[in-house]
Amino acid sequence: QLQLQESGPGLLKPSETLSLTCSVSDDVSDGSIRNASFYWGWVRQPPGKGLEWIGSISHSGPTYYNPSLKSRVTISVDTSEIQFSLRLTSVTAADTAMYYCARLYTDYPYNFFDPWGQGTLVTVSS
Amino acid sequence: SSELTQDPAVSVALGQTVRITCQGDSLRNYYASWYQQKPGQAPRLVFYGKDSRPSGIPDRFSGSSSGDTASLTITGAQAEDEADYYCNSRHTLHHEAFGGGTKLTVL
Numbered sequence: 355q356l357q358l359q360e361s362g363p364g365l366l367k368p369s370e371t372l373s374l375t376c377s378v379s380d381d382v383s384d385g386s387i388r389n390a391s392f393y394w395g396w397v398r399q400p401p402g403k404g405l406e407w408i409g410s411i412s413h414s415g416p417t418y419y420n421p422s423l424k425s426r427v428t429i430s431v432d433t434s435e436i437q438f439s440l441r442l443t444s445v446t447a448a449d450t451a452m453y454y455c456a457r458l459y460t461d462y463p464y465n466f467f468d469p470w471g472q473g474t475l476v477t478v479s480s
Numbered sequence: 481s482s483e484l485t486q487d488p489a490v491s492v493a494l495g496q497t498v499r500i501t502c503q504g505d506s507l508r509n510y511y512a513s514w515y516q517q518k519p520g521q522a523p524r525l526v527f528y529g530k531d532s533r534p535s536g537i538p539d540r541f542s543g544s545s546s547g548d549t550a551s552l553t554i555t556g557a558q559a560e561d562e563a564d565y566y567c568n569s570r571h572t573l574h575h576e577a578f579g580g581g582t583k584l585t586v587l
Contacts, residue, residue: 418573454523472522
């Protein structure tokens with residue numbers, strides 16, 4: 355069964371850069387990071403609030419970002435390391451959230467995130 | 481504001497049926513997917529597509545769609561179904577959207 359695990363610093367100061375990595379267990383029977391049928395996404399959730407899509411990337415490189423974050427976000431994939439990463443620059447307290455990585459299946463008219471990582475809490479505070 | 485609209489809260493008596501709805505233009509083109517999130521846990525996919533449930537999801541969870549509205553129905557709600565529920569759909573230009581979430585209380 356495919357498993358995802360987020361990792362990265364849990365505490366940042368304002369104006370710093372958030373960098374998270376999502377490690378993907380390479381279960382060839384379930385769909386590895388190299389499988390063209392899947393995208394790989396980041397979703398965040400501020401404390402007590404709802405889910406917000408950050409962006410998605412395919413193994414071959416096309417990347418899509420939430421317009422509200424696009425100027426600060428970079429998502430990249432490392433197929434050799436079987437992981438993908440999130441970089442968010444110039445963080446503020448508003449970026450404090452639980453950050454989740456998830457596999458995205460999208461093939462019209464179907465679209466869903468599954469599985470999800472357990473999430474990692476990132477707090478921005480001076 | 482979200483491109484997908486959900487009622488903030490819904491309640492249901494134990495064993496009764498409840499419908500959670502999600503409205504948005506993107507639902508005219510893509511099926512909604514539905515996620516259950518319990519406190520302190522990651523979201524979990526419970527329904528997607530026209531009629532698909534991931535392995536391990538009870539068959540009391542079902543979905544439907546009409547026009548710009550998708551629904552998740554729980555038939556015979558159990559205490560363990562109390563959670564937040566989010567819908568998701570592909571929006572435009574390869575962008576994703578989530579609904580604001582519905583807090584389900586089982587009475």
